[in-house]
Amino acid sequence: MNSVVRLQQVSRHFGKVRAVIDLDLELAPGEVLGLLGHNGAGKSTTMKMILGVLAASSGQVEVLGENPRGRAAGQLRLKLGYLPENVSFYDNLSGQEVLRYFSRLKRIPVATADHLLERVGLGHAAKRRVRTYSKGMRQRLGLAQALLGEPKLLLLDEPTVGLDPIATRDVYDMIDELRATGTSVILSSHVLAGVERHLDRVAILANGRLQANGTIDELRRQADLPLRIRARTGGVNGTINERLAALGLEARPVRDDLIELEAPAGRKLDIMRALLADEDVTDVSVDSPSLESLYTHFNRLADVAEDQHA
Amino acid sequence: MREIGIVAAKEFRDGLRNRWVLATTLAFAVLAIALAWFGAAAAGQVGFTRISTTIVSLASLAVFLIPLIALMMAYDSIVGEDEKGTLLLLMTYPISRVGLLVGKFLGHAAMLALSTALGFGIAALVIGLVAEEAAFADLVGPFSLFIGSAILLGWAFLALAYLISTITREKARAAGLALLAWFVLVLIYDLALLGLLVGTEGRVDQGLFQVLLLINPTDVFRLVNLTGFEEAAAASGMLSVVAEQEFSVGRLMGILAAWTVVPLAAAAGLFAARKS
Numbered sequence: 001m002n003s004v005v006r007l008q009q010v011s012r013h014f015g016k017v018r019a020v021i022d023l024d025l026e027l028a029p030g031e032v033l034g035l036l037g038h039n040g041a042g043k044s045t046t047m048k049m050i051l052g053v054l055a056a057s058s059g060q061v062e063v064l065g066e067n068p069r070g071r072a073a074g075q076l077r078l079k080l081g082y083l084p085e086n087v088s089f090y091d092n093l094s095g096q097e098v099l100r101y102f103s104r105l106k107r108i109p110v111a112t113a114d115h116l117l118e119r120v121g122l123g124h125a126a127k128r129r130v131r132t133y134s135k136g137m138r139q140r141l142g143l144a145q146a147l148l149g150e151p152k153l154l155l156l157d158e159p160t161v162g163l164d165p166i167a168t169r170d171v172y173d174m175i176d177e178l179r180a181t182g183t184s185v186i187l188s189s190h191v192l193a194g195v196e197r198h199l200d201r202v203a204i205l206a207n208g209r210l211q212a213n214g215t216i217d218e219l220r221r222q223a224d225l226p227l228r229i230r231a232r233t234g235g236v237n238g239t240i241n242e243r244l245a246a247l248g249l250e251a252r253p254v255r256d257d258l259i260e261l262e263a264p265a266g267r268k269l270d271i272m273r274a275l276l277a278d279e280d281v282t283d284v285s286v287d288s289p290s291l292e293s294l295y296t297h298f299n300r301l302a303d304v305a306e307d308q309h310a
Numbered sequence: 311m312r313e314i315g316i317v318a319a320k321e322f323r324d325g326l327r328n329r330w331v332l333a334t335t336l337a338f339a340v341l342a343i344a345l346a347w348f349g350a351a352a353a354g355q356v357g358f359t360r361i362s363t364t365i366v367s368l369a370s371l372a373v374f375l376i377p378l379i380a381l382m383m384a385y386d387s388i389v390g391e392d393e394k395g396t397l398l399l400l401m402t403y404p405i406s407r408v409g410l411l412v413g414k415f416l417g418h419a420a421m422l423a424l425s426t427a428l429g430f431g432i433a434a435l436v437i438g439l440v441a442e443e444a445a446f447a448d449l450v451g452p453f454s455l456f457i458g459s460a461i462l463l464g465w466a467f468l469a470l471a472y473l474i475s476t477i478t479r480e481k482a483r484a485a486g487l488a489l490l491a492w493f494v495l496v497l498i499y500d501l502a503l504l505g506l507l508v509g510t511e512g513r514v515d516q517g518l519f520q521v522l523l524l525i526n527p528t529d530v531f532r533l534v535n536l537t538g539f540e541e542a543a544a545a546s547g548m549l550s551v552v553a554e555q556e557f558s559v560g561r562l563m564g565i566l567a568a569w570t571v572v573p574l575a576a577a578a579g580l581f582a583a584r585k586s
């Protein structure tokens with residue numbers, strides 16, 4: 001049992017709608033995988049198949065070496081944690097009562113539930129009814145619920161949607177902590193800003209198909225998107241343009257004292273040397289393609305592929 | 311099995327918490343006492359008259375009220391969890407769909423049984439204490455039968471509510487269906503039977519008519535509580551058609567119990583077969 005999750009040629013249809021098509025995906029212990037895609041790309045369906053709530057139409061799903069819909073499913077479920085996309089819990093119960101209910105069902109001492117409530121920062125609101133909770137507090141409660149029983153695999157469906165920046169950071173901090181303890185995490189999201197640092201690997205789904213799968217650096221290489229380099233110069237003179245022209249590049253002025261150019265990632269150091277050799281240059285910044293632009297790139301490829309199919 | 315107990319306990323505590331149990335207990339008690347006192351008003355008397363009069367008027371009231379309460383209590387039991395998103399979450403826990411359904415049903419059934427027994431029990435106690443004509447010894451039998459059949463009637467409609475809750479995907483739809491079921495089984499059905507009798511000038515096959523009466527839980531409940539008394543003839547109208555043939559109470563209670571088991575089993579089967 002090397003992989004925590006192994007999907008082989010997994011497809012799922014809902015009538016004529018093909019939600020997931022021939023998906024191959026693996027997750028190693030302690031790995032944090034970002035499952036990215038538009039609404040309806042197949043992220044939630046994939047998660048539900050891993051959880052065993054949905055059966056795959058075809059292909060093989062294996063979680064911790066077991067079939068999640070097989071005989072050992074009951075035992076397996078004790079080792080999984082899940083935070084659904086939209087869950088509003090029981091409004092009439094207090095946060096503590098909700099979490100204790102779920103902990104009993106997961107055969108965990110209620111004291112652990114109370115401790116978890118403290119850990120996600122809801123200790124002060126434990127006795128308050130969930131009805132009075134803010135969106136962020138509900139999400140924390142959901143997270144505490146997912147963490148019950150120290151799961152080996154955690155599936156978080158859009159955990160940061162609708163959260164303010166501080167609550168979002170808390171969620172990511174929690175993921176970092178879990179990764180350190182060897183928990184595998186699958187995190188789906190379409191909020192891309194800031195998530196990059198917390199992911200080991202990214203899988204991009206579009207129209208049910210896996211478009212890209214790898215570390216962010218691998219995806220950058222694969223996509224081969226240009227770097228964006230900006231340089232601030234003390235005064236306007238032609239020497240920089242000459243140096244860049246020698247490399248076969250051309251910069252465009254953004255302001256009087258700022259130029260910008262796009263260049264292939266492989267030439268980064270050449271360009272840096274050229275820029276740094278110029279005494280007029282006072283500042284240089286290099287932007288690698290962001291997760292957002294990678295995401296856009298791979299989705300655009302998917303659309304092109306889809307058009308060719310049609 | 312343990313999971314079923316956990317779910318049932320939660321459901322029961324929710325019922326105590328949101329005062330379902332308190333409200334229905336009080337409603338039953340107050341109505342029963344009021345009926346005991348004013349039940350004979352039509353005959354020009356006020357005050358407790360006879361146990362049979364009281365039971366007959368109580369049964370006429372309960373047959374409207376209990377199905378409504380049971381349906382309203384549980385129509386959203388499954389579809390509500392579905393809408394909240396907790397159903398999806400629970401399905402990732404070590405509990406099966408059938409376990410969840412049975413657990414919730416047991417919780418609701420306990421709530422309903424408790425408030426029915428308490429409410430009407432309190433009423434019987436008050437009547438026994440206050441009314442000089444009524445001796446406890448005379449009250450215990452009819453009231454026990456009444457309470458027992460009322461609980462079974464409530465469970466039958468709870469089971470129906472669960473069936474409605476599993477076949478619908480929206481709460482509003484489930485509420486509509488629950489009201490429709492109440493309307494049809496409690497109000498329309500007897501009118502239709504009466505229409506049938508009048509329309510055919512009574513030339514309906516006796517056997518068929520009996521079956522038609524016995525497949526509606528509300529009529530079975532009426533039969534249990536009305537046929538034992540002389541007043542039944544006056545109060546039950548066409549029930550007397552059947553009442554001529556004695557039905558054993560055991561058999562009638564059996565039919566009510568079947569009305570609990572069959573819809574619940576259907577609900578469990580449909581729920582377990584759900585694909586998502």
